[in-house]
Amino acid sequence: MTRDHLRHVAETSQSWPFEEAKKILEKLKGEVPSKGYILFETGYGPSGLPHIGTFGEVARTTMVRHAFSLLSDIPTRLYAVSDDMDGLRKVPDNIPNKDIIAPHLGKPLTQIPDPFGTHQSFGHHNNARLKAFLDSFGFDYEFISSSEQYKAGTFDVMLQKVLEHYEEIINIILPTLGPERRATYSPFLPVSPLSGRVLQVPILERHPERGTIVFEDEDGKKVESPVTGGHCKLQWKADWGMRWAAFDVNYEMSGKDLIDSVKLSSRICRVLGKEPPEGFNYELFLDQQGTKISKSKGNGLSIEDWLKYAPQESLAYYMYQSPRKAKRLYFDVIPRQVDDYVNFLNAYETQTPEQRLNNPVWHIHQGHPPQVELPLTFGILLNLASVCNTEDKAVLWGFISRYASEATPPKMPLLDRLVEYALIYYRDFVKPNKHYRAPTDIEKEALEDLHKSLKDVSPDAEALQALVFEVGKRHNYTNLREWFLCLYQILLGQDEGPRMGSFIALYGVEEMRRLIEEAILRK
Structure with a gap:
């Protein structure tokens, strides 16, 4: 298919x-920005x-950027901006050598x-961690240090404008503050x-003519x-609007909790003579109880947690789907995200061009999903893994090879990765919570019938x-949901389970019959 x-x-x-x-194209009205490119920003x-x-903010912004690159030939750039000139308010709990930080509270990071x-400053250390983090996922971005931009004079023109429009900007912000502030x-x-x-501190005098x-x-x-020149920085809402104006940002998304801040910063950006960027407000993540996730409470799921149990593509899929809908982010959501991602990946090759561009994997893989089935x-x-009660990768591959002879780890590396993730997930979450129950007399009759019926059936799923x-x-x-729940609880020791036909075909008919025999004898 041609690009056109x-x-x-x-x-x-x-x-x-x-x-x-x-939305970005409509705002341009057919004109290329004077800077010659479209600028996406994340903070x-x-x-x-x-x-x-x-990860979610950069991944989603990257998806929009790639979509734009198909709709238009205008070049694009993505800035990942670190607000490293902010004063540090408190000593973080998760760092070593806290005693060397305390005397410097209030200073720029x-x-x-x-x-x-390891680095010349705490800010440089964390910036390096951010860059390594983004690099590990292959994001295409340009790192921007706010501190360096202030000191280099990048913001000087807009800072002078803030001084000249001081009263106008003050009147935007003051109605949102309490009397004391x-x-x-x-x-x-x-x-x-x-x-x-x-x-x-309060500003006692202003001298726009001197820029002081x-x-x-x-x-x-x-x-x-x-x-100018790094002698001052701006409060963050004014800083956000000023930065949009200074860089001429075209697109930036943010969380739903920042809707009011976006409105204020947009007004400030207009006061400074520039149009604020397009963007949208994504919903925040919830924990298992439906409560907003808080870093301080530790009630969320870290990226390290997710990547321990599933590939990063499944996390990108989670970020892609329904960004304006509040989603629960806890361990139990991981298996479903993996399977949904794989299902979309399997479907891609047989889809029409229209269907492909609406398929999440097109956006996740920048238009080039891997060909796997x-x-x-x-x-x-x-x-x-649960039925075999194993953490041995070779055991699972033994069943897989019998079920699908063409499947081997070298030929299907994604499947091999999923086997590894499944064993880790089973070890940490399934195994500790398994509870087999004995069947009732009525259930025994049904299980005996299933055991007998399986004897001469085709192994087809x-x-x-x-x-x-x-x-x-x-x-x-x-x-029939009650029947399958019965099978899951008695045979697998859990309340949820697989499509039984596919599972029996994989596990083996005779192995399934032996599993039923053991369950019938259970007391």
């Missing part, structure tokens, strides 16, 4: 990355380490010693020449300081599935 044809298909695609990319607070939300002893608020946070700390402000330093003396789901692999259904109907299971 693919672009035509993309223009009618309703997948959310294309919808977002179309990062480097007082902590990158986390699953960091790039002016605080590195407690890990309103009395001392200023968009400028001067850096103390005495201590190097970022000060949150006057404030009281920590020793009580008045200081006149330029607002897996004979088994992650859920079935989990149940196979569809035939086996039909047989299981028929046995359930013969024993008056009007709701």
